Amino acid sequence: MMFLAASLPTSGPVVSALSTVSKFLGISASIAAVGSLLAAAFLLEDEKGKLSASALRLRTVATWSSGLWIIAATGNIIFTLANILASPLGAVFDFNTIKSFVTQITLGQYQFFQLTAATFVCLFVSRIHKVGGAIWFLAITTLGIIAPLFQSHSATSGSHALAIGSLCIHVMALSLWVGGIFALALLDPKERAIAVPRFSSLALWAVIAVVVSGSANAWARLNFASAWHSSYAIVIIVKGVLTIGLIVIGYMHRKNLASKKFSEINWNKFYQLIMVELSIMIFALALGTWLASNKPPSPGADPKFNAAITVAGLPMPQQPTLSRILFSWNPDALFIGFLILAVALYVRGVVILRRRGDRWHVGRTVAFAFGIAGIDFATSGGFGVYAHFAFSYHMxxxxxxxxxxxxxxxLGAPITLALRTLPQGRTEAERGVRGTLISALHSRLAGFWVNPVVALLIFDGSLFGLYFTSLFGGMMQSHTGHFLMNVHFVLAGFLFFHVIIGIDPNPKRVPFLARIVVLFAAMSIHAFFSVALMSSTALVDHGYFAQLHTPWVSDLLVDQHTGGALGWAMGEIPILIALIATFIQWVRDDKRETKRIDRSAERLAAMGQPDELAEYNAYLATLTQKD
Structure with a gap:
């Protein structure tokens, strides 16, 4: 070990350079894996849900790419640790040191998660044979790519949620864009002709996300005048110019596809243009890697320690008033990005229906908009801001x-809208995006989740698992934990109300009486949880709010009791509304069933045949005669 320490470079320019190279190889390899899985899952034709021969060949590319990703991720852990410890590389090659880094340090944990994701993909991606498997591996690969970003230099930015969220969206969109181009370059002309039209639409969405998120991230890092004179800003500007060039090339692609029939397209020139585009993308990735390896410029001397910014990621807000709650805004870019995507897809679906003359009830659109606005207000709006500093506002x-x-x-029925507007298979044998969604809705896994008991356990049972363990305090400490907690709230609520009052297709139709029983159970469990919270003598946040020293919260325990009371009041009302809606749906369903029976009876009577009621009466008469 002493010889190794003497022969390897110490922490400094060489190790920093090696770290940058390792990051570049890692992001390049992971993007190649994303592109291969993207093409296999969505761009190439499937055969009744099974991967085509071309898609199966791309599994090999994903395997080798993830193998290179493993090497790069391992090197990234080693080089990062060497830089942190300011030690020679040889001193870092110690099992206990590495173990401590990847298990106790947040950055090490995220990097180890990335290494685990890369290893999992490398070992098992060759075993997938269906589109669903490719989609799952695509999701795992994407999570592995963005995991370390939550502890990147953006995490130290004053606009914490904006910087981290915009960077995550930027990298995800860039991975789909660059990865898709990489996959197109690997396909033969016939396969490319199949994949290009669908990728063209996806690339347009990805480009918009890259530009908007990149601009937001640059603003979050360089939001003072002197920053734009730094080398960091110059690299960002160069990267922006390259992105504009890529957009121009992409526009040429779309114009070429729109103006000619596929048989008239010169695919050799098209391939050459793809290679030029890919070369520019690689250079842009190298610049992005340099940016990720260097801290953005600072506005001046290091500011004094600020508990609010350090712990919560945003400045301490003033004492809440109605106007401050209504107009305060701290953008959580990751949530905003997903909300914008959801709205864009929903609006696109409605437009598609209108263009082909189909009707979509405006009430559904209004309901969906209400839900989206509520999520935005609770995460980025006033309540989202104050939720970081007081338990009552968190509740x-x-x-x-x-x-x-x-x-x-x-009530916005997004699944129904998707089923009516998503593209079907391009051939009779292809399941397509719509068919994949239908298959997922009818899968055993979906049947398990929509079980009312399971939905109830997730909806109400998770309250006790979150607030009466150390989980709540731990998740509030990090942006990742807080984000995942909010995502859980939304998904748990959506699943529960989908089962109870949903108008979207459900794999298992739940009887109305069972729905009412579940609602009363949910109401009782929620009341019990609220009472337990109101009567608790210990703080459930495990010191999170205490370290913030919120000046307008004088007693944390009283604030916690207030939160329990607010949770009780705000939780019972929606359940009562759902209960009323369930009764209304039950009555309407009975009316529809009655009309169906009447129409059937009239039709049978016109044909001179007895209806169901007449047959039943005749059966009763037969029983009476036997007695």
């Missing part, structure tokens, strides 16, 4: 995300 945000907003989303 209000929780109730909006888990109880109120999901009702709007469910």
């Amino acid at each position: 209000i945000s929780h109730m909006i995300l888990g109880m109120i907003a999901p009702i709007g989303l469910v």
Whole structure:
């Protein structure tokens, strides 16, 4: 070990350079894996849900790419640790040191998660044979790519949620864009002709996300005048110019495809243009890697320690008033990005229906917009801001995300809209995006989740698992934990209300009486949880709010009791609304069933045949005669 320490470079320019190279190889390899899986899952034709021969060949590319990703991720852990310890590389090659880094340090944990994701993909991606498997591996690869970003230099930015969220969206969109181009370059002309039209639409969405998120991230890092004179800003500008060039090339692609028939397209020139585009993308990735390896410029001397910014990621807000709650805004870019995508897809679906003359009830659109607005207000709006600093406001945000907003989303019927507007297979044998969604809705996994007991356990049972363990305090400490907690609130609420009052297709039709029983159970469990919270003598946040020293919260325990009372009040009302809606749906369903029986009876009578009621009366008469 002493010889190794003497022969390897110490922490400094050489190790920093090696770290940058390792990051570049890692992001390039992971993007190649994303592109291969993207093409296999969505761009190439499937055969009744099974991967085609071309898609199966791309599994090999994903395997080798993830293998290179493993090497790069391992090197990234080693080089990062060497830089942190300011030690020679040889001193870092110690099992206990590495173990401590990847298990106790947040950055090490995220990097180890990335290494684990790369290893999992490398070992098992060759075993997938269906489109669903490719989609799952695509999701795992994407999560592995963005995991370390939550502890990147953006995490130290003053606009914490904006910087991290915009960077995650930027990298995800860039991975789909660059990865898709990489996959197109690997396909033969016939396969490319199949994949290009679908990728063209996806690339347009990805480009918009890259530009918007990149601009937001640059603003979050360089939001003072002197920053634009730094080398960091110059690299960002150069990267922006390259992105504009790529957009121009992409526009040429779309114009070429739109103006000619596929048989008239010169695919050799098209391939050459793809290679030029890919070369520019690689250079842009190298610049992005340099940016990721260097800290953005600072506005001046290091500021004094600020508990609010350090712990919560945003400055301490003033004492809440109605106007401050209504107009305060701290953009959580990751949530905003997903909300914008959801709205864009929903609006696109409605437009498609209108263009072909189909009707879509405006009430559904209004309900969906209400749900989206509620999520935005509870995460980026006033309640989202104050939720970081007082338990009572956190509980209000929780109730909006888990109880109120999901009702709007469910009544907006997004799954029904998707089924009516998603593209079908390009051939009779291809399942397509719509067919894949139908298959997922009818899968055993979906049947398990929509079981009312399971939905109830997730909806109400998770309250006790979150607030009466150390989980709540731990998740509030990090942006990742807080984001995942809010996502859980939304998904748990959506699942529960989908089962109870949803108008979207459900794998298992739940009887109305069972729905009412589940609602009363949910009401009782929620009341018990609220009472337990109101009567608790210990703080459930495990010191999170205490370290913030919020000046307008004089007693944390009283604030916690207030949060319990607010949760009780705000939680019971949506359940009562759902109960009323269930009764209304039950009555309407009975009326529809009665009309169906009457129409059947009239039709049978016109044909001179007895209806169901007449047959039943005759059966009773037969029983009477036997007696």
